[in-house]
Amino acid sequence: MNKMTDMTIREALQWASSFLQEHGRESRVAVLLLEHYTGLEGSGLFLEDDRKLSLEEKESFIKAVRTHAETGEPYQHITGRAPFYGRYFRVTPDVLIPRQETEELMDLIRKNTGHGDRIADIGTGSGVLAVTLALETEADVLATDISKEALGIARENAASLGADVRFYEGSFLEPLEKEHIDILVSNPPYIAWEEKEELDETVKKYDPALALFAENDGLLAYETLCKELKARNDTPRFVAFEIGHTQGGAVRRMLQDALPTYTVEVIKDLNGRDRIVTARV
Missing domain, CATH: 1.10.8 (Helicase, Ruva Protein; domain 3)
Known part of the structure; x- marks a missing residue:
């Protein structure tokens, strides 16, 4: 050839x-x-x-x-690039490649966002959610990640696409402790370490472990986020987490405990699997 x-x-x-x-x-x-x-x-x-x-x-x-x-x-x-919601984003081995299911999360947040809302994207990775929300809504968008390398990619994507996003380095909600948040969205690592051997070889070899795996049967990120939400004086009016398809019940219970006055719902993806859990006032 x-x-x-x-x-x-x-x-x-x-x-x-x-x-x-x-x-x-x-x-x-x-x-x-x-x-x-x-x-x-x-x-x-x-x-x-x-x-x-x-x-x-x-x-x-x-x-x-x-x-x-x-x-x-x-x-x-x-x-060095991947499509998401009609745009191309820079990706490297330091960030998770955007998945189709996350576009469904994007649709949901977009429908629930009003003019002037402040959205926090926790564990932003390459920034696909934060950048897209900044471009598709009239919201003020904040984003956090614990990975310095991932934040570098996210900032590049925001700059190249002309999105106004404020990025913070740190664990979960900690960098935003004093910030008012109307909407909280997160697509955190949710695969249990015990499930690693069941994954496709390509995923195991090329996707960053930090963005894939979590302790406590893959639930640690949700446990941490719910604990931090419970401790806040100022809670968002709407929360949405992307989840693994077997985690709907567990994450629903966590959110019900953290936000007892909220309505909590498990939403299925286009394939009929549990994929998003929401909590709203």
């Missing part, structure tokens, strides 16, 4: 799709990688499928396809 002088977009997609399938990878990654290296996205790629790739495009694309196929390295790490 490397010896071919010319390669059209159509030929590149045909080769890459076949090569990826032979290695047990998803063929759709061929399109995503080619979009990145050609700068053509969506229908634009297929409208120009007879265009010849430049030498640089071809070599970069072939290398990326081989790397993903042979090692399992996520295409998001290879390209």
Whole structure:
């Protein structure tokens, strides 16, 4: 393949799709990688499928396809970007790659946000929630993370997308102890360490453990957040946590204990699994 002088977009997609399938990878990654290296996205790629790739495009694309196929390295790490809610965000091995389910959390927060609300995103990672909320709502957005490296990526994403977000380094709600918060959102680590061996090899090898795993059957982050909420004099009017699909009952009980006057609800995702727990006044 490397010896071919010319390669059209159509030929590149045909080769890459076949090569990826032979290695047990998803063929759709061929399109995503080619979009990145050609700068053509969506229908634009297929409208120009007879265009010849430049030498640089071809070599970069072939290398990326081989790397993903042979090692399992996520295409998001290879390209350094990942889509979320219609925008591309910079990602590195220091942050969790955004998941589709988190867009459902974003939808929920957006629907419950009013003009002038202050939103706190706890454990922001690459900043996808905080940045998107700042761009999609008229809220004042704050975000925390314990990882200095993750905050660096989040700040880059906010700057490149023109989002006004205030970032704080620290554990959970501690950096915001004196800040008024109307809405609290968090997608914390929620996988139990005991479940590590059951995960896909790619997840174990390439996603940051700090963003994936938590003690106490994966519930430690929720326990900590609920404890901190209970201790606050000024509690948010709306709280939303993304959860693992088996954790709905446990997290609901924690929020009911921390905020006994609130209405607590477990919400299912598009696949019918428990995915979000909310508490509202």
